[in-house]
Amino acid sequence: MNLSCIIVDDEPNAVNLLEILIQQSTRWELKAKCYNALEALDFFKSNKVDFIFLDINMPQLSGLELAGLLPAQTKIVFTTAYSEHAAESYSYETIDYLLKPITLKRFLFAVQKIEFYFKKYDADPAAPAPFSNEYFFVKSGKVLNKILLDDIFYFEGEKEYARLVTAQTQLLIYRRLKDIEEQLPQPFIRVHNSYIINTKQLIKIEDNHIYIASKRIPISEKFRENFMSIINKRKL
Template identity: 40%
Template structure:
């Protein structure tokens, strides 16, 4: 398995604590800092548009505590709590925190907690990758839950998937109305055949077989323009170049 890199966010209302954890993250090769936040509300706004693996989350903060905030997170985002109060430990584990760091903590303690997170993600992502690799190229359809029904979606008919927070719109050929299902775009991406579908934007996965035109940084599918964002452009350009005359 290739080396795992965990995206992370630090949340703490104390500037010195923020800077200390940032210095620890920067010296840890398998951690990639996405943002420092001085409140849970700031972090919540960031996570509405970005997917993060791990939060280093202070518990006692004004307006919204770390414990309250942790209950709002998607299951794919895990938490290591940081706090100066040891009586929060039991509550921290009740919300399935990966670990609990009692301030003041040194780098050795931080690294032990970070390694727990790495082990957990390697186990989960490794099993998902192996399972997806075994079946992804054979899939011709998916069943998705929509309006209390399990709807069979033929993958050859899919034009693109559009992510809307916790929901996905599935746009199909000859169907002017999208099918709406409760699912994250990230979890869907793991289930799709890599040879047929590609993530090109935070909010879009497209059917490579149904692209009509590529114009600069935009894909046109069934008269719908979809922008290829910078993050996904290298992989998409590689696909275009390998299929060009």
């Protein structure tokens, strides 16, 4: 996927690593490398990019402070050696949050996440419309079942099918979990290759598992960071 980006980081080694990862793993255009916030602000006076790799810990202006000064709707991938900023970073147009040192495995996952983000939100008249925020219909045999979104506990993937589970029923949908995920509004979130949960129905999180009704659902490493960033926004 052809996207454009810039890197903003005061550490030359970190900039060089990201540049190499971008060149080796993507078709993205790296338009600039900025070593402080002022260089980045100057760049944005006359340039646009799809997203920005932004370090948090920088002199003069931190990445979080710079994020508040960027043009509206600028998409951000934060990079930092410190995990404690994760929750705050999602107050901005954040796609991902990369912890340093960035490994190839984690960067490749970020590539998938970034490209999925732009595929999902780019205007595409052929794309399926999102589900209503209140309900949708599921066909079972000759019957169309009206399902209220708030009633759904979770979706469980089963190869080419997905199982929709509520307190009253379980329905098999002949669609892949990935396709369903693209149409679901919040508060639904992917927590595992096999599960999308309704966070409104979540009872507790314990030992890397989610509890909804009597079901114990694992949180996979692949989705944990994004899931916890959303949960942390509601922590007291």
